[in-house]
Amino acid sequence: MSQKIAIQVDDLTVAYNYKPVLWDIDLVIPEGVLMAIVGPNGAGKSTLIKAVLGIIDPIAGSVSIYGKPYEKQRKLVAYVPQKGSVDWDFPTTALDVVMMGTYGSLGWIKRPGKKEKKASLEALEKVGMLSFKSRQISQLSGGQQQRIFLARALVQNASIYFMDEPFQGVDASTEIAIINILKELRKAGKTVVVVHHDLQTVPEYFDWVTFLNVKKIATGPVKDIFNDDNLTKTYGINYKVAVNK
Amino acid sequence: MSITEYFNLLFTDYTLRTITLGTAVLGAICGMLGSFAVLRKQSLLGDAISHAALPGIAIAFLITGAKDSNILLLGALVSGLIGTFWIRGMISKTHLKSDTALGLILSLFFGFGMLLLTYIQKQPNANQAGLDKYLFGQAATLIESDVLLMVIVTGIALGVVLLFWKEFKLLLFDIDYTKTLGFNTKFIDILITFFIVLAIVIGLQTVGVVLMSAMLLAPAAAARQWTNSLAVMVFLAAIIGAFSGVFGTAISATQNNLSTGPVIVLVASFFVVISFIFSPARGLLFKQIRLIKNRRDLKLKKTLQFMYGIAQTHENIEHPHTVRILNNFQGFTQKSLRKMEDNEWILLNKQKWSLTSKGFAEAQNLFNQVAQHD
Numbered sequence: 016m017s018q019k020i021a022i023q024v025d026d027l028t029v030a031y032n033y034k035p036v037l038w039d040i041d042l043v044i045p046e047g048v049l050m051a052i053v054g055p056n057g058a059g060k061s062t063l064i065k066a067v068l069g070i071i072d073p074i075a076g077s078v079s080i081y082g083k084p085y086e087k088q089r090k091l092v093a094y095v096p097q098k099g100s101v102d103w104d105f106p107t108t109a110l111d112v113v114m115m116g117t118y119g120s121l122g123w124i125k126r127p128g129k130k131e132k133k134a135s136l137e138a139l140e141k142v143g144m145l146s147f148k149s150r151q152i153s154q155l156s157g158g159q160q161q162r163i164f165l166a167r168a169l170v171q172n173a174s175i176y177f178m179d180e181p182f183q184g185v186d187a188s189t190e191i192a193i194i195n196i197l198k199e200l201r202k203a204g205k206t207v208v209v210v211h212h213d214l215q216t217v218p219e220y221f222d223w224v225t226f227l228n229v230k231k232i233a234t235g236p237v238k239d240i241f242n243d244d245n246l247t248k249t250y251g252i253n254y255k256v257a258v259n260k
Numbered sequence: 261m262s263i264t265e266y267f268n269l270l271f272t273d274y275t276l277r278t279i280t281l282g283t284a285v286l287g288a289i290c291g292m293l294g295s296f297a298v299l300r301k302q303s304l305l306g307d308a309i310s311h312a313a314l315p316g317i318a319i320a321f322l323i324t325g326a327k328d329s330n331i332l333l334l335g336a337l338v339s340g341l342i343g344t345f346w347i348r349g350m351i352s353k354t355h356l357k358s359d360t361a362l363g364l365i366l367s368l369f370f371g372f373g374m375l376l377l378t379y380i381q382k383q384p385n386a387n388q389a390g391l392d393k394y395l396f397g398q399a400a401t402l403i404e405s406d407v408l409l410m411v412i413v414t415g416i417a418l419g420v421v422l423l424f425w426k427e428f429k430l431l432l433f434d435i436d437y438t439k440t441l442g443f444n445t446k447f448i449d450i451l452i453t454f455f456i457v458l459a460i461v462i463g464l465q466t467v468g469v470v471l472m473s474a475m476l477l478a479p480a481a482a483a484r485q486w487t488n489s490l491a492v493m494v495f496l497a498a499i500i501g502a503f504s505g506v507f508g509t510a511i512s513a514t515q516n517n518l519s520t521g522p523v524i525v526l527v528a529s530f531f532v533v534i535s536f537i538f539s540p541a542r543g544l545l546f547k548q549i550r551l552i553k554n555r556r557d558l559k560l561k562k563t564l565q566f567m568y569g570i571a572q573t574h575e576n577i578e579h580p581h582t583v584r585i586l587n588n589f590q591g592f593t594q595k596s597l598r599k600m601e602d603n604e605w606i607l608l609n610k611q612k613w614s615l616t617s618k619g620f621a622e623a624q625n626l627f628n629q630v631a632q633h634d
Binding site: 096101 | 432441489492
């Protein structure tokens with residue numbers, strides 16, 4: 016393969032309470048792909064992202080980003096958490112949340128200035144939320160909150176994006192807006208990893224896929240490995256047969 | 261003494277001035293740091309910490325045999341911090357939920373503290389009297405050096421909050437994201453918690469172990485009602501805390517020396533009640549008013565919609581119709597018709613109404629507007 020390797024995960028194992036949630040995951044993700052992580056509930060999809068990002072401490076394993084340990088490459092990586100993971104009644108505005116995306120490059124103590132504000136406004140415009148910049152975040156709809164989270168990651172100007180179920184609970188227009196932005200990111204050579212639930216849309220949205228159910232079942236191009244065999248191995252039922260009956 | 265006399269005395273009486281300044285500063289620091297506790301949903305942490313401080317006071321007295329308030333507060337700080345770290349440890353190492361951990365530590369430390377206090381009281385030592393003031397607080401015992409300590413701690417806390425403002429805000433809103441940006445979340449967390457413990461400890465002498473958590477929570481809860489900006493909230497909470505301190509002291513000094521701590525807490529709670537009812541955006545009163553207004557508005561629009569349906573069947577939309585035609589639709593009264601006329605949606609002429617072009621446009625756009633609002 017001529018492509019550069021963006022993310023490499025070796026032997027990653029995570030357990031809560033002695034029960035393994037992720038078991039010995041090896042993963043090589045080439046640069047410039049738009050990858051879905053699919054698997055049943057409890058398969059460890061969010062945990063995989065969180066362990067890669069160091070939010071959860073794994074029992075074993077290592078993660079490298081462009082050949083160097085993740086801790087040294089944080090600035091290359093942006094994260095979009097599940098929107099249910101924060102309290103949207105927090106006293107702040109949409110613009111302020113997006114500005115948080117600039118905090119990492121600012122480092123300790125230094126405050127965001129004009130440059131950071133301008134970048135944040137541009138990110139808001141990209142997700143179609145510029146006119147909501149002064150809105151209190153609790154007054155945003157679920158889809159709008161998701162767009163704000165996406166804008167916050169965009170403003171990090173990273174090379175790799177991890178997103179935890181960005182399509183959860185959003186309407187069709189927001190879903191389209193988000194997927195178009197993701198495809199744009201791919202076009203710009205960025206690598207995007209998305210925890211995804213809707214199997215129907217995998218072939219249409221993504222070019223790379225990882226099947227996960229505690230262990231890694233398969234990973235590779237959608238056109239090669241998104242098939243009945245892998246779906247059955249991952250979900251334990253013959254997916255297509257079960258749906259059509 | 262009346263309240264006005266009190267405020268006049270404030271400028272001449274040294275003791276009153278010291279106590280008032282102390283309670284004001286205490287209210288301010290508690291309001292400021294309490295905002296962080298409330299937003300982190302750690303409201304009960306303050307309660308656990310203040311109770312956990314009690315054995316520290318008793319042990320410090322047992323070791324030194326002296327009632328120097330600075331030494332006793334140092335003991336309180338140490339045992340408050342131990343309690344806090346035990347709570348954190350229990351939450352992360354066991355599978356207990358935080359409310360259980362808080363409750364356990366609170367009762368364990370408080371029980372131990374009470375045990376030590378009763379033991380001390382049985383000692384043949386005249387010096388022990390008055391330690392129980394830390395239970396409910398006694399502002400009258402504040403002296404200048406106590407207040408100076410409060411001012412210094414508050415100054416440092418303010419400096420730290422300003423310096424790490426960005427990091428605090430980020431952590432409060434989204435701790436996982438904070439980690440991915442490369443910030444040491446443990447450090448930020450410990451910094452916030454340490455200053456909350458510090459604020460509680462310096463308030464023990466004035467407000468006491470039992471009521472201290474209200475000092476943290478009440479001003480913050482009240483301030484949250486008035487603003488959607490973190491900075492304004494923290495500032496407002498500090499102001500409300502300071503006012504509660506001043507007014508609480510004033511009331512307690514003028515009314516037969518009512519116990520100051522409880523009065524300050526009651527004043528702060530009064531601010532909370534007022535805020536819950538009267539805040540324009542979140543208050544119960546304005547919410548109810550908005551609800552009623554919206555309902556009325558919707559009723560008018562329903563009637564307008566009905567009229568629009570009738571008018572549409574005519575070539576000329578301004579063609580007059582009798583009011584009676586509306587009878588099989590129950591959404592109108594004489595009053596609502598007049599209101600619609602005030603809005604220039606219709607023209608009333610004796611028993612007839614006719615739609616204006618403005619009313620027609622309004623009805624036409626009704627559903628578009630609804631769609632846009634979403």
